[in-house]
Amino acid sequence: MINTSPSIQSISVDHWKPNIPSDGGIELARKLESGGVLFLPRLSFDLEPEEQKFLDSRWLEGKTKNLSLEKEEALIQGALGSESELEGLGKMVGRFRTNAIHLVRTLFPSYVAGLRPGRTSYRPAQVENRKTSWRKDDSRLHVDAFPSRPTQGERILRLFANIHPAGSPRVWRVGEPFEDLCHRMLPRVSRPWPGSAWCLAALGITKTRRSEYDHLMLGLHDEMKRDTDYQRDCPQIQFDFPPDSTWLCFSDQTSHAAMSGQYMLEQTFHLPMRSLYVPELSPLRVLERLTGRKLA
Numbered sequence: 630m631i632n633t634s635p636s637i638q639s640i641s642v643d644h645w646k647p648n649i650p651s652d653g654g655i656e657l658a659r660k661l662e663s664g665g666v667l668f669l670p671r672l673s674f675d676l677e678p679e680e681q682k683f684l685d686s687r688w689l690e691g692k693t694k695n696l697s698l699e700k701e702e703a704l705i706q707g708a709l710g711s712e713s714e715l716e717g718l719g720k721m722v723g724r725f726r727t728n729a730i731h732l733v734r735t736l737f738p739s740y741v742a743g744l745r746p747g748r749t750s751y752r753p754a755q756v757e758n759r760k761t762s763w764r765k766d767d768s769r770l771h772v773d774a775f776p777s778r779p780t781q782g783e784r785i786l787r788l789f790a791n792i793h794p795a796g797s798p799r800v801w802r803v804g805e806p807f808e809d810l811c812h813r814m815l816p817r818v819s820r821p822w823p824g825s826a827w828c829l830a831a832l833g834i835t836k837t838r839r840s841e842y843d844h845l846m847l848g849l850h851d852e853m854k855r856d857t858d859y860q861r862d863c864p865q866i867q868f869d870f871p872p873d874s875t876w877l878c879f880s881d882q883t884s885h886a887a888m889s890g891q892y893m894l895e896q897t898f899h900l901p902m903r904s905l906y907v908p909e910l911s912p913l914r915v916l917e918r919l920t921g922r923k924l925a
């Protein structure tokens with residue numbers, strides 16, 4: 630194991646179908662569930678010769694920043710092209726999805742029963758070129774939390790691959806541990822007003838009920854992004870993920886910011902609390918311990 634920083638853990642896996650870990654995945658899971666980023670510098674997602682043409686942002690439709698597959702066998706969304714080109718794009722992104730699912734299932738056998746693969750995204754555009762509001766600005770450190778998609782404590786696991794053909798890294802900042810950022814930001818987040826979860830769901834603003842956990846996670850996300858002093862001064866490292874490398878983290882726990890880069894594939898997974906190896910490390914349990922309340 631090559632150690633880069635406490636928050637980035639380099640592991641030597643070089644195959645999308647690696648051997649099952651002899652300890653059942655506990656050692657790697659502890660690193661991941663502690664909020665670490667698992668970095669696989671020798672694991673690349675290789676394009677077929679006929680897929681090289683997809684390394685171009687012209688495939689993006691309008692203002693979208695992602696081409697995406699919602700599920701297995703779905704049609705690619707957000708892309709421009711002829712029927713056969715879209716089919717080719719879908720095949721490439723679908724192959725990445727299959728590899729990502731296989732890798733996570735193999736490395737973490739305990740996740741298998743509960744793991745739900747979500748959206749697969751391909752981001753061919755430059756990160757730096759995106760202009761957006763502070764709340765949507767992912768070049769500010771944040772933990773993932775989404776206004777319309779409450780999780781009730783279910784985890785968001787994300788796997789990324791840099792497929793840049795000309796050597797450009799994907800540059801991230803990784804911030805302080807989750808519990809440390811809670812100590813700093815949680816006092817700024819007010820409690821939800823009574824009845825708000827019902828109203829948000831009734832108005833169609835949330836897809837399911839927004840639990841107090843979701844409310845606090847959104848509050849942390851917003852307070853972190855809003856505070857420019859925090860963005861500049863909080864404990865953090867910058868890390869360059871080179872082309873032909875892969876990495877994964879629980880993005881609802883690891884404070885992260887995407888600073889630059891182009892051509893990245895991303896697979897989202899949803900994982901119920903019961904599948905975790907060490908549930909007490911999860912954001913839900915940390916927040917419940919800090920607030921002294923049941924939150925979901």
Ligand SMILES: [Fe+2]
Nearest residue numbers: 767772773880
């Ligand atoms: Fe994010």
